Amino acid sequence: MTTAFTPPVDPALLERLHEDLEARATGERAPDLHYRTLDTPVGRLLVVASEAGVARVAFEREGEDAVLRSLADRIGPRILRSPKRLDPAARWFDAYFAGARDPFPEPIDTRLARGFRLEVLGHLRTVPYGHRISYAALAAETSSPKAVRAVGTACATNPLPLVIPCHRVTRSDGTVGAYLGGPETKVRLLALEATGTLPD
Structure with a gap:
């Protein structure tokens, strides 16, 4: 053989x-x-x-x-x-x-989001580094100001987390809410932007 x-x-x-x-x-x-x-x-x-x-x-x-x-x-x-x-x-x-505050400078392709979700992503891009906005306040900036749950869905299905900073959206009571990378990751990202250092 x-x-x-x-x-x-x-x-x-x-x-x-x-x-x-x-x-x-x-x-x-x-x-x-x-x-x-x-x-x-x-x-x-x-x-x-x-x-x-x-x-x-x-x-x-x-x-x-x-x-x-x-x-x-x-x-x-x-x-x-x-x-x-x-x-x-x-x-x-x-x-x-490493703590840099610059927005993502490269071109993005947003074809994975449509309709209201795409509108929400556009508003998310305007939330500055280190700031937080509630789901309700973000909804108020859209064409459907009462669509708080739909805003939450748009954040949860964001195809470009970090690049489009949905981690900066929190609940009205101050709790962080859900996140595609897990709530613990969201807490760490918010801490990074607040202090310039990513906690362990």
Whole structure:
């Protein structure tokens, strides 16, 4: 009986081939989505971008594979790991967790939100660093000022947490409320923006 010979895999060669693929994946050959992961003080983040801009930021608890499958269904199935393409976004996240106050400077793609939810995301982008707003006060700024529950849903389904700062929305009684990354993460982000230091 003969067995097939499998040559050893050179990781450096594979990385070079992937970098070449990434460099060539432009224009008509561009994938629908590029992604990379980041290790951050609040856990691993998945950052996904289309040619239009960053379209999704996902916390580890959401499940990387599940998020990518959902994006393949909703945006397009051609997805490529492209760390270098997302270096500018990665630098912003690093700076944010180090206490930088600058809003996200890169283009964003908001196609995953529509209608009233998209309107809420637009208002969320105006909430300054270090400030909090209640769900009721945020609703009052929208075209449906009594739609407090719908505002909560828009925050809970925000496809771009941190980039669009839904963590700055809290309940009227001062409690933090729900958060896609978990309430403990929301508390830490609010503390970071209040003190400039992320608590353990």
